[in-house]
Amino acid sequence: MKRGLPPCEKTKRIAADCGNPLFVISRKYELFTGTKGMMDTKGIKGDKGQVNMKEAIRHITEIEACGPVQAFYTTAAWNDWQCNEKADLKAYEELGRHFMITPSEIVRIPQTHTAEVRKIKKEDGGDGIIRKAKEGYDGMITDEKGILLCTVEADCVPVYLYDPVKNAIGMVHSGWRGCAGKIAEHAVEGMQNRYGCRPEDIVAALGPCICGSCYEVGEELIDGFAGNFSEITSVIFKPKENGKYLLDLPAAIRYSLIRAGLTEGKIFADPVCTFESGDLCSWRRDHDPAARMLTGIMLSE
Numbered sequence: 001m002k003r004g005l006p007p008c009e010k011t012k013r014i015a016a017d018c019g020n021p022l023f024v025i026s027r028k029y030e031l032f033t034g035t036k037g038m039m040d041t042k043g044i045k046g047d048k049g050q051v052n053m054k055e056a057i058r059h060i061t062e063i064e065a066c067g068p069v070q071a072f073y074t075t076a077a078w079n080d081w082q083c084n085e086k087a088d089l090k091a092y093e094e095l096g097r098h099f100m101i102t103p104s105e106i107v108r109i110p111q112t113h114t115a116e117v118r119k120i121k122k123e124d125g126g127d128g129i130i131r132k133a134k135e136g137y138d139g140m141i142t143d144e145k146g147i148l149l150c151t152v153e154a155d156c157v158p159v160y161l162y163d164p165v166k167n168a169i170g171m172v173h174s175g176w177r178g179c180a181g182k183i184a185e186h187a188v189e190g191m192q193n194r195y196g197c198r199p200e201d202i203v204a205a206l207g208p209c210i211c212g213s214c215y216e217v218g219e220e221l222i223d224g225f226a227g228n229f230s231e232i233t234s235v236i237f238k239p240k241e242n243g244k245y246l247l248d249l250p251a252a253i254r255y256s257l258i259r260a261g262l263t264e265g266k267i268f269a270d271p272v273c274t275f276e277s278g279d280l281c282s283w284r285r286d287h288d289p290a291a292r293m294l295t296g297i298m299l300s301e
């Protein structure tokens with residue numbers, strides 16, 4: 001079994017800067033694989049049009065260390081992913097080559113900020129890539145190998161789930177609406193009901209997202225969380241002097257996963273903040289509708 005490296009100094013510093021006591025400092029490190037194109041002025045495509053995977057893809061090693069599964073996100077160096085618009089097929093072909101699959105073996109969620117989770121089968125492959133995505137869900141689960149479940153993010157929280165016992169996975173896109181609607185818990189429940197997973201066996205990781213020190217929201221969001229998170233609203237919402245609040249979305253999701261039965265030590269939260277990081281996509285910082293990170297998880301064949 002692969003072993004994760006200890007957190008780098010930068011990761012520790014960012015975690016400390018974000019001041020989030022609910023974070024477990026991630027042992028994530030960049031495991032680089034794939035072709036290495038020469039960097040051009042755009043910083044990503046080589047002279048042969050290859051993607052520099054070292055710059056573009058970071059693997060979630062806490063998940064990958066647990067079994068035959070691949071979990072990753074792309075950085076701002078490779079942000080060709082559209083949110084709900086037509087997919088850039090070339091980018092998904094390149095991604096597919098990296099993971100030795102075709103675009104018809106990738107599913108991209110429609111991203112509509114629901115709390116719904118859909119069971120994905122091989123025949124759903126290509127949804128959101130080579131044909132219009134089915135709508136109405138922001139989370140996916142499967143126990144089928146060789147199908148890549150993808151979400152697209154810029155500040156929202158990607159949640160990776162893997163049960164090494166039942167060999168089932170989940171991929172969740174959680175903004176505040178999905179979180180308030182317990183989408184992460186719905187994904188765990190789905191894995192329980194569909195694949196017989198036990199929550200205590202599931203390993204989870206939160207990908208890069210806007211941290212609790214940067215996510216300024218209005219008071220009205222507190223009402224949105226009052227129904228399902230009333231017991232922790234005073235923890236996840238911090239009042240600011242300007243009348244706004246700071247919302248700690250990763251902390252809420254972490255709480256949500258524990259409530260779903262996951263073991264605290266099996267939840268890895270990436271403390272890297274998209275808003276503060278220079279090499280990740282942040283809607284709040286850049287307001288660039290074309291800049292998105294792709295997050296994905298796939299059971300290996």
Ligand SMILES: [Zn+2]
Pocket residue numbers: 018210211212213214273274275276
């Ligand atoms: Zn931050």
